[in-house]
Amino acid sequence: MSKRDEIEAMIARVAIGDKNAFRQVYSDTSAKLFGIILRILDDRSEAEDVLQEVFVKVWHNAGKYQANGFSPMTWLIAIARNAAIDRKRRHGTKTAAAELDDSLPDAGPGPEEKAVQASERARLDACFEELEERRADAVRRAYLEGESYAELAAHFEVPLNTMKTWLRRCLLSLRECLTR
Amino acid sequence: MSDQEHPDRDDDVVLAGEYALGLLTPEEATVFEERLANEPDLRQLHAQWAEDFTALAEEVSPVTPPSRVRKKLENRLFQKAGQSFWQRLARSRLAGAATAAALALVALVLVDLPSTGPMPPDDPVYHADIVSEDGNLVVAAGYDDTNGELYVERSQGAARPGRALELWLIAGDKPPVSLGVLPETERARLTVEPDLRTALDGGVFAISDEPPGGSPKGAPTGDVLAVGEITRL
Numbered sequence: 001m002s003k004r005d006e007i008e009a010m011i012a013r014v015a016i017g018d019k020n021a022f023r024q025v026y027s028d029t030s031a032k033l034f035g036i037i038l039r040i041l042d043d044r045s046e047a048e049d050v051l052q053e054v055f056v057k058v059w060h061n062a063g064k065y066q067a068n069g070f071s072p073m074t075w076l077i078a079i080a081r082n083a084a085i086d087r088k089r090r091h092g093t094k095t096a097a098a099e100l101d102d103s104l105p106d107a108g109p110g111p112e113e114k115a116v117q118a119s120e121r122a123r124l125d126a127c128f129e130e131l132e133e134r135r136a137d138a139v140r141r142a143y144l145e146g147e148s149y150a151e152l153a154a155h156f157e158v159p160l161n162t163m164k165t166w167l168r169r170c171l172l173s174l175r176e177c178l179t180r
Numbered sequence: 181m182s183d184q185e186h187p188d189r190d191d192d193v194v195l196a197g198e199y200a201l202g203l204l205t206p207e208e209a210t211v212f213e214e215r216l217a218n219e220p221d222l223r224q225l226h227a228q229w230a231e232d233f234t235a236l237a238e239e240v241s242p243v244t245p246p247s248r249v250r251k252k253l254e255n256r257l258f259q260k261a262g263q264s265f266w267q268r269l270a271r272s273r274l275a276g277a278a279t280a281a282a283l284a285l286v287a288l289v290l291v292d293l294p295s296t297g298p299m300p301p302d303d304p305v306y307h308a309d310i311v312s313e314d315g316n317l318v319v320a321a322g323y324d325d326t327n328g329e330l331y332v333e334r335s336q337g338a339a340r341p342g343r344a345l346e347l348w349l350i351a352g353d354k355p356p357v358s359l360g361v362l363p364e365t366e367r368a369r370l371t372v373e374p375d376l377r378t379a380l381d382g383g384v385f386a387i388s389d390e391p392p393g394g395s396p397k398g399a400p401t402g403d404v405l406a407v408g409e410i411t412r413l
Contacts, residue, residue, distance in 0.1 A: 008355075008399065009354075009355030009399065012355055012356055012399045012400055013350065013353075013355065013356070015400065015404050016350070016356075016384070016386050016404045016407050017407070018350075019258060020353065021353070022257075024353075026250060026253070030244075030245050030249070030250075031242035031243055031244045031245065032237075032240070032242045034242070034243045034244070034245040034249075035240045035241050035242045035243040036237055036240050038243055039240055048245060048246065048248070048249050051245055051249055052249055052252055052253055052256070055253050056253070056256065056257065059257050063403050063404055066397070066399065066400065066401040066402075069223065069224070069227045070227055070230055070231065071231060071234070073234060073237075074227075074230050074231050074234045077234055077237050078200075078230055081202060082202065085202040120232075120234075120235045121235045121238055123235075124232060124235040124236065139201070140236060142201040142202065142203055143201055143233050143236050143237075144236060144237075144239070144240065146202055148202075148203065149203055167198075167203070168194045168198070171193065171194050171197035171198070172190060172193060172194060174197070174232075175193050175197070175228075175229075178228075178232055
């Protein structure tokens with residue numbers, strides 16, 4: 001069974017209240033999700049709170065997972081990003097860079113997964129290549145740092161409306177490239 | 181795909197992308213979510229973006245969270261109410277069990293079971309009461325070791341209109357395995373494949389809400405409506 005199928009099966013078991021399956025999902029995915037949340041929030045204690053929130057949602061919403069057509073990691077990452085971005089927007093802008101010295105690097109994915117991930121990543125990278133560099137960077141920043149239109153406009157030193165126009169065009173070109 | 185040809189679709193492609201990135205204002209996001217609930221095409225656009233962007237998350241290094249997060253979660257989810265989901269379930273089932281047993285006795289005395297159709301096993305080896313948390317769906321199951329059949333009797337509740345009830349067997353840490361869709365009749369016998377029979381011991385039954393004919397995937401796709409632990413008799 002691939003890691004993806006394994007996590008999928010575990011989520012199905014979480015949906016019927018299986019605590020051990022929940023603990024397994026936590027063990028398998030919390031480090032990745034914590035990394036993603038930390039990148040958006042840059043504040044360890046806030047990130048810990050949000051991670052907790054995310055898994056509370058996973059416990060309560062696992063039954064809805066199959067219905068939304070996401071792969072398991074995409075579903076989990078979407079929950080994590082949404083929670084982190086919510087927290088960030090509620091608390092104003094990003095706090096100063098946090099010290100991450102006590103964080104432990106984690107074992108990454110296995111070779112098989114790496115190959116699948118690499119091909120998906122290559123496809124996306126190729127499409128990003130077609131975009132103007134700064135625009136591609138804007139999409140990355142929105143996704144990885146959870147930046148808002150206002151933050152992006154400030155970062156790229158362009159008016160807010162210009163930023164919106166850029167990014168929207170960018171999304172259309174990306175979709176066109178990705179479905180090619 | 182150009183603005184001239186599909187202006188509306190292009191707008192939705194962009195909107196779904198903005199939503200997936202978290203760029204919409206809370207108000208815009210709420211409107212979008214309402215549309216998501218009713219528009220399968222939009223759901224697909226959104227799912228596509230979410231999947232594509234997931235590749236971006238690869239460059240984020242995993243960071244092991246401190247163990248206190250796990251501990252807090254355990255306390256919050258599993259100890260807060262003083263009892264777990266399973267404990268609550270077992271308790272509500274025990275409370276109902278005495279009444280159910282009394283009713284069953286009355287039923288046996290007053291009404292003879294129809295002589296045709298599925299009959300309960302004479303000497304079931306395993307038994308389970310598969311009951312929803314609100315008690316609106318009650319299915320009793322008894323396994324007949326002589327022919328490898330599971331007798332199921334639905335005494336309360338039914339599938340929603342245009343939907344079906346599917347029965348699952350879950351053993352240990354394994355994913356749920358379908359035992360089939362429950363027929364509309366109240367009583368039925370389902371064959372338990374030989375390789376699944378050992379899974380009954382210590383296993384759990386679950387009933388999920390599925391499209392007619394059952395889950396199109398190998399796993400439950402709808403809500404899990406009722407669960408019941410299997411006991412050896």
